[in-house]
Amino acid sequence: IADKLLFYGGKKDPEQIAQKYDLKLVEILQSYGLYKFETSEDSIKLAQKIVESGDGFAFPNIIRRMEYRVNPVKFPINDEYYKDGYQWFLKNTGEGINPQKNEITTLRNADIRFEKAIEFIYNAIENDELPDFSVSKVAIMDSGVDMDHPDLKNKLEPGWNMVHEREGGDPGDIEEGGMMGTSGYSHGTNCAGVAAAEGNDIGVAGVCPWCDIYPVTYMEGGIGTGVDEDQLLIVYEKYTADPSIVAINCSFGPMAGFGSVQVTSAERESHTLFMKDGRDGLGGAIIYASGNDGIDASYQKLMGYTFKFERDGKEVENKVVVVGASSAWDTKAGYSNYGKDIDIIAPSLSAKPLLGITTTYLVGYGDFDDDYTLQFSGTSSATPVVTGLFGVIFSVNPNLTLEEAVEIMKNSSDKINPETGFWDKDGHSVKFGYGRVNLLKAARLAAGVDMCETETDETNNNIDNNCDGWVDEGLGKDISKVGTACSSDADCANADFAESDVECLKGEYKIFNLDAGYCTIKNNKFACPDGTQTYSGGQTEANCFLECNDDNKCPSGFSCDDSVLGKCWPKCESDDDCSEDAYCNDGLCKRNPSEPGGECESAEDCKYGAMCITQIPDGFCLLMCSSDMQCGEEGAKCVTIDFGGSGPMDICLPGCKEDSDCRNFGGLMSMKCHELYNSKEDVCSMPCQSDADCFDEEAICKSSQCVSAEGSEVPDGEETDEDTIDEETTDSDLEDDPIEEEKKKKSGCSIVVL
Numbered sequence: 001i002a003d004k005l006l007f008y009g010g011k012k013d014p015e016q017i018a019q020k021y022d023l024k025l026v027e028i029l030q031s032y033g034l035y036k037f038e039t040s041e042d043s044i045k046l047a048q049k050i051v052e053s054g055d056g057f058a059f060p061n062i063i064r065r066m067e068y069r070v071n072p073v074k075f076p077i078n079d080e081y082y083k084d085g086y087q088w089f090l091k092n093t094g095e096g097i098n099p100q101k102n103e104i105t106t107l108r109n110a111d112i113r114f115e116k117a118i119e120f121i122y123n124a125i126e127n128d129e130l131p132d133f134s135v136s137k138v139a140i141m142d143s144g145v146d147m148d149h150p151d152l153k154n155k156l157e158p159g160w161n162m163v164h165e166r167e168g169g170d171p172g173d174i175e176e177g178g179m180m181g182t183s184g185y186s187h188g189t190n191c192a193g194v195a196a197a198e199g200n201d202i203g204v205a206g207v208c209p210w211c212d213i214y215p216v217t218y219m220e221g222g223i224g225t226g227v228d229e230d231q232l233l234i235v236y237e238k239y240t241a242d243p244s245i246v247a248i249n250c251s252f253g254p255m256a257g258f259g260s261v262q263v264t265s266a267e268r269e270s271h272t273l274f275m276k277d278g279r280d281g282l283g284g285a286i287i288y289a290s291g292n293d294g295i296d297a298s299y300q301k302l303m304g305y306t307f308k309f310e311r312d313g314k315e316v317e318n319k320v321v322v323v324g325a326s327s328a329w330d331t332k333a334g335y336s337n338y339g340k341d342i343d344i345i346a347p348s349l350s351a352k353p354l355l356g357i358t359t360t361y362l363v364g365y366g367d368f369d370d371d372y373t374l375q376f377s378g379t380s381s382a383t384p385v386v387t388g389l390f391g392v393i394f395s396v397n398p399n400l401t402l403e404e405a406v407e408i409m410k411n412s413s414d415k416i417n418p419e420t421g422f423w424d425k426d427g428h429s430v431k432f433g434y435g436r437v438n439l440l441k442a443a444r445l446a447a448g449v450d451m452c453e454t455e456t457d458e459t460n461n462n463i464d465n466n467c468d469g470w471v472d473e474g475l476g477k478d479i480s481k482v483g484t485a486c487s488s489d490a491d492c493a494n495a496d497f498a499e500s501d502v503e504c505l506k507g508e509y510k511i512f513n514l515d516a517g518y519c520t521i522k523n524n525k526f527a528c529p530d531g532t533q534t535y536s537g538g539q540t541e542a543n544c545f546l547e548c549n550d551d552n553k554c555p556s557g558f559s560c561d562d563s564v565l566g567k568c569w570p571k572c573e574s575d576d577d578c579s580e581d582a583y584c585n586d587g588l589c590k591r592n593p594s595e596p597g598g599e600c601e602s603a604e605d606c607k608y609g610a611m612c613i614t615q616i617p618d619g620f621c622l623l624m625c626s627s628d629m630q631c632g633e634e635g636a637k638c639v640t641i642d643f644g645g646s647g648p649m650d651i652c653l654p655g656c657k658e659d660s661d662c663r664n665f666g667g668l669m670s671m672k673c674h675e676l677y678n679s680k681e682d683v684c685s686m687p688c689q690s691d692a693d694c695f696d697e698e699a700i701c702k703s704s705q706c707v708s709a710e711g712s713e714v715p716d717g718e719e720t721d722e723d724t725i726d727e728e729t730t731d732s733d734l735e736d737d738p739i740e741e742e743k744k745k746k747s748g749c750s751i752v753v754l
Helices: 014-020 043-052 114-126 183-196 229-241 265-281 378-396 402-412 439-446
Strands: 002-008 024-029 034-038 058-062 095-097 103-105 137-142 212-217 245-250 285-289 307-311 314-318 321-326 344-347 357-360 372-376 502-509 512-522 543-548 558-560 566-570 582-585 588-591 637-641 649-653 672-677 680-685 699-702 705-708
Touching: 002 043, 014 024, 014 034, 043 058, 114 378, 114 439, 137 183, 137 378, 183 212, 183 357, 183 372, 183 378, 229 265, 245 265, 245 378, 265 285, 265 307, 265 402, 285 378, 285 402, 314 402, 321 378, 344 378, 378 402, 378 439, 402 439, 512 566, 543 558, 637 680, 649 680, 672 699
Parallel strands: 137 212, 137 245, 245 285, 285 321, 321 344, 672 705
Antiparallel strands: 002 034, 002 058, 024 034, 095 103, 307 314, 357 372, 502 512, 512 543, 543 566, 558 566, 582 588, 637 649, 672 680, 699 705
């Protein structure tokens, strides 16, 4: 730009020039033979006029903005926990570090090719090959982000709080006593670290280490809070008004137990706005977690909804990007939802063997060096990997439209497990979408160069060596023995799976009778190989069964239990072919419908129209109620509960005489038989921590059970549970947590639901 000064270097009298052009002499620069004048007119046009009039040489005082030529991308990567091998999802060396800080063997290169991608981008900038490179910004729409975290604070904007309708996307006041402990408050901080933790030689590295972060508090504490349609419209206007925001991370969603969830009007309007007008009209990406129910993700209709609008005079179609979770062995995580709506998968925690994602945590509350966690999990942690991916794509080439970036995402993803991945003719898998994230391929395509620098023959190294999109085709593990009849473990072994890695199941298993024997692979040292999966995806499941769907049939004599993605079970002819608590239906054993609080896999397994909450191990039949009469004839009672600080609700819970009558969800998550609970006697519910948990003025909490206060006086010198609850005791201590008590600080599960 130019200011009001100009310089004259002609041979005419400067006083005449000043009078002719209404100039004021400011200074004579004798060394240059120049006169500095001040003008009230446009100095650029006036200098041009002097020259064109033949009055001599003149030029305006041009002001140029100068910047240091500093590469925003840092390489090599020196973040501490990355170098020490904790961030296996960025660079899988064949070893991972579990929550007990023990090394376990993983599948080498089952990662996103992070280091190679960063090296490529760094070198391209150094060689002036990315002239349009810009620093992108990602929005973390979650439980807020810790503004003081050393790996995040230098890149955080103030953000927005949708819960309290104010500026500031922070986690709010942290309450440690809920079922989720501090993990609900830290969830947004966890996501921010995965997507964009700063490359600053400390802590962890994010997928897009240079990306800025716009934090939004969408939920407070991770559960039990919600926002109205108005706030959704407001925050998406904020996203759209900032052209540097390229992607929105949404690691949340409704529980599957509530049935089909329709797209709301505000979701349609707000999402269309950002996809169409975000990034100055080029469009921004919205990335959603598929969910952790281990079922078809299509129950949430937003996942497959088509948004239609015009861009540059042409009608285009888009959808939200739906993310599933993969393991450190390049298999679908058992809990990860699946189906036609899945677009891409990214690494996350595997339940067995247990190996989580290392990322940022609320300062001072982490289970790893205070400010970090080794246990971020679910599709919640896979989603910010993809958010970081879009941050990289739009940084490398900010001129791409959303549609072009999505095509890059699809084309660059690695199609893992070619023989067993249930891939269709369009290159899509109900398990893996269009493939597992490959950041290197995506960065190269965004830069306008070939997807692969070199092409070689395919070898067994879990890399797409020949650049055809498929990984290790023809080199997968031999799972042909799975599901075959057997009499001993030796019958199930082969060259890829030794006798110690397999098990012949015989007799009754769950609701099935496996009288002829069923060969399985054990997952105590590695995740179930692709083409197999556990019965329910839980951490205690130890056997891998043969996968199937409508397009990939079971062997003769077997039935598939799900048309989209299921397991093969011996075909039944009558109820006698099933366990006592099951019946035969069209060749497949089905569980007898459960009473409220009983086990389930879907709503059809529950009586009285109850919902099946599949996040709870083995499922939980949840029936809302207003009186005992609605709870069936088997002794269930209508009581008030408040699990996880989500607010009181009335549900049917089973009756009991002793603790053994109540369900045990694994680890320390055992229901107790409460003597007096919400004015009802002998009710199964979760352990109490204080008298308030009993919802009864006549009851007190004693030894984790609600008992009648009458006759339960506490002797001198003793304390009730309420007296002994201190700041180190939270509901997370009651969870199935692999970390010894002395090694953790109030961390809970890492799944967020609305």
